[in-house]
Amino acid sequence: MSATTYSGVVTAERAGGIHRTNAVSRLLVPVPITLVLLLTLDWVSAATALAALAILLPFTGITARQFFLRTLPVWIAAPAAAVTMLLYGRPSGTVYWEFGVAQISDGSIEIAVATMLRLLAIALPAVVLFITVDPTDLADGLAQILHLPARFVLGALAGLRMVGLFMDDWRQLELARRARGVADTGRVRRLLGMCLAILVLSIRRGSKLAMAMEARGFGGDIPRTWARESTLGWRDAVLAVVGLAVAALIVIVTVSTGHWNFVFD
Structure with a gap:
């Protein structure tokens, strides 16, 4: 890989x-x-x-x-x-x-x-x-070599993977607001509004991701296996x-x- x-x-x-x-x-x-x-x-x-x-x-x-x-x-x-x-x-x-x-x-x-x-x-x-x-690779090493808690490592990895989606959401939100004509004036007001919208969207996505990971056993107490050995x-x-x-x-x-x-x- x-x-x-x-x-x-x-x-x-x-x-x-x-x-x-x-x-x-x-x-x-x-x-x-x-x-x-x-x-x-x-x-x-x-x-x-x-x-x-x-x-x-x-x-x-x-x-x-x-x-x-x-x-x-x-x-x-x-x-x-x-x-x-x-x-x-x-x-x-x-x-x-x-x-x-x-x-x-x-x-x-x-x-x-x-x-x-x-x-x-x-x-x-x-x-x-x-x-x-x-x-x-870093998450595999932290969990397998340094023996950090798998819950913490996988949670941080999942959050890091969301950075790309966060940037895409920001661009899509900016285009949508411009299409509705609410982003033409007031830069400070527009920035605050976008930050609030992104915060709400991030909380919703984080909650869905947490429930999906829990459903797949990422939060269990049983020692987990790893797809790739580090x-x-x-x-x-x-x-x-x-x-x-x-x-x-x-x-x-x-x-x-x-x-x-x-x-x-």
């Missing part, structure tokens, strides 16, 4: 390297890297993580265009957060500009750069790892080793260069 995504970017058969691993592995591998990046606020650790991502990117099976399109919100959010730190970060050293409580100094510039690189280093690997994750293989072991190696490399480079800035000091 192909790992079809809602965006239709890449399928499991076309993806290579990392995207042939188990979805649970891709969920857990960024954890040690993220923990290391959260323990220190400096530009060296984040730059090291980004350099490692650049080296490993060709092995992910995605093109540069797909990478930048999928990570575009991250590239917008990171500089925005950096601007906030630039103006309101802890001032130190030479002050270059000051207006009220806003100050630009050597310290705020360093914190802004570190914050931007840190956000990129945390968010970009997560997007790269999950760009081809099939929700069904297992871990050698690719998952290699991916885990790479993740731990990158986390260790970040610590070694940052400490050896004297830039380790423990956030709880």
Whole structure:
């Protein structure tokens, strides 16, 4: 079965390297890297993580265009957060500009750069790892490997599958309201009306889906079987080793260069 995504970017058969691993592995591998990046606020650790991502990117099976399109919100959010730190970060050293409580100094510039690189280093690997994750594969892994409650996993999977229908309902509702002539003026009023209609429609569909799943035994206490077995293989072991190696490399480079800035000091 192909790992079809809602965006239709890449399928499991076309993806290579990392995207042939188990979805649970891709969920857990960024954890040690993220923990290391959260323990220190400096530009060296984040730059090291980004350099490692650049080296490993060709092995992910995605093109540069797909990478930048999928990570575009991250590239917008990171500089925005950096601007906030630039103006309101802890001032130190030479002050270059000051207006009220806003100050630009050597310290705020360093914190802004570190914050931007840190956000990129945390968010970009997560997007790269999950760009081809099939929700069904992830649900199988969460239930069979991590042994999460089947009721919770299947409920979340069913809700996620409704996202596509939600978008279709929004478009159909918008066209229907325009055909009746009630969507020509008042954008705010129109938006509130559509949100209320979608909320009612979503509640009705969710209730029907819940009853259908209960009728088919999804909420029973008897241990259930799974149509597809979710297992871990050698690719998952290699991916885990790479993740731990990158986390260790970040610590070694940052400490050896004297830039380790423990956030709880």
